Amino acid sequence: MATQKKNNSTKIIKLPTDFTGISGQQLSRDEVRSRKKKRLKRRRAIRKAIFSFVMLLIVGVIGLVLALTVFFKIDTIKAKGSTAYPPKIIIENCGVSVGDSILLSGEEQIAKALMSALPFVGSVTIERELPSTLIINVTDTSTAAAISNKGTYILINENGKVLDSDSDILTEGIPLVVGVEVESFKEGETITFKTEENGDILIEVLKAVTKAGIISLSEIDVTDTSEIFMKYDNRIKILVGSSVNLETKILRAASAIERENEINQYEIGVLDLRTEPKVYFKAGEEESTTALTDEQKTDKNEDSTETINKTSEKTTEE
Numbered sequence: 001m002a003t004q005k006k007n008n009s010t011k012i013i014k015l016p017t018d019f020t021g022i023s024g025q026q027l028s029r030d031e032v033r034s035r036k037k038k039r040l041k042r043r044r045a046i047r048k049a050i051f052s053f054v055m056l057l058i059v060g061v062i063g064l065v066l067a068l069t070v071f072f073k074i075d076t077i078k079a080k081g082s083t084a085y086p087p088k089i090i091i092e093n094c095g096v097s098v099g100d101s102i103l104l105s106g107e108e109q110i111a112k113a114l115m116s117a118l119p120f121v122g123s124v125t126i127e128r129e130l131p132s133t134l135i136i137n138v139t140d141t142s143t144a145a146a147i148s149n150k151g152t153y154i155l156i157n158e159n160g161k162v163l164d165s166d167s168d169i170l171t172e173g174i175p176l177v178v179g180v181e182v183e184s185f186k187e188g189e190t191i192t193f194k195t196e197e198n199g200d201i202l203i204e205v206l207k208a209v210t211k212a213g214i215i216s217l218s219e220i221d222v223t224d225t226s227e228i229f230m231k232y233d234n235r236i237k238i239l240v241g242s243s244v245n246l247e248t249k250i251l252r253a254a255s256a257i258e259r260e261n262e263i264n265q266y267e268i269g270v271l272d273l274r275t276e277p278k279v280y281f282k283a284g285e286e287e288s289t290t291a292l293t294d295e296q297k298t299d300k301n302e303d304s305t306e307t308i309n310k311t312s313e314k315t316t317e318e
Helices: 029-069 087-092 107-117 196-212 246-263 294-302
Strands: 076-080 121-129 133-140 145-149 152-156 162-167 176-178 182-184 217-221 228-232 236-241 269-272 279-283 306-308 315-317
Touching: 076 087, 087 133, 107 121, 107 133, 196 217, 196 228, 196 246, 236 246, 246 269, 246 279
Parallel strands: 076 133, 145 176, 176 217, 236 269
Antiparallel strands: 121 133, 145 152, 152 162, 217 228, 228 236, 269 279, 279 306, 306 315
């Protein structure tokens, strides 16, 4: 009887990496359970952090919505700064009301509403005094020129904004514009001209005059854009020439007029800005708008014409 041999070979079971140590040795049951607990704890911590973040986000959004729609509502509106309009008129036309959200009431929105409804409003800023007070600060704009239109006058500011479309009165110190043809105009909006080039140059002149601080102009003539001229106080004709270096020319004119007024505030004459960088004033003379020749310049010097030097800005009598 053959002896049956028994196979005593041992079967090796490979465990996952989590159940072996760094050296590859098999971990005990306690060590395996400990690792499982740590892994589960780590996963729970991550889930908890994500949940907390989502909840905070939701609470923040709800808080923001409540702040914009329920809390911080306007209960007081104040207006200040304007001399053209009383506070009541500004508040009525600002586009926001008591009960609106103070945080959603934007400066741009309020400025647009006011500048459209009230032509003499030049600029607007707002202040918020939380939780419920809105303050509107208004700076007025002023009339820079008048344009004759069918027996009345269109009043505009230096940017061409129409302030009054049907004025019966031309106030002293407001220059009458000559040399433009109006196409369309509406109070609170920018005027447009059929004569586009003349209109554009007119606006350039008005901006330069405003910047220089010249007041009491009586006329601005842009009929010939290469020979622009103005009249100051109905007694001094200012020959500007073309619009080249316009702002600099007007600044020189302001300086010259100031000096002439210090000498004699009733002086009549012609102020010529065309011979850059100098300015010539000739008293008691209404002369052509033609540019000066060299011979005429010499004659002016011989007749004790006053010359203003650009660099020193001093008037010298020659």
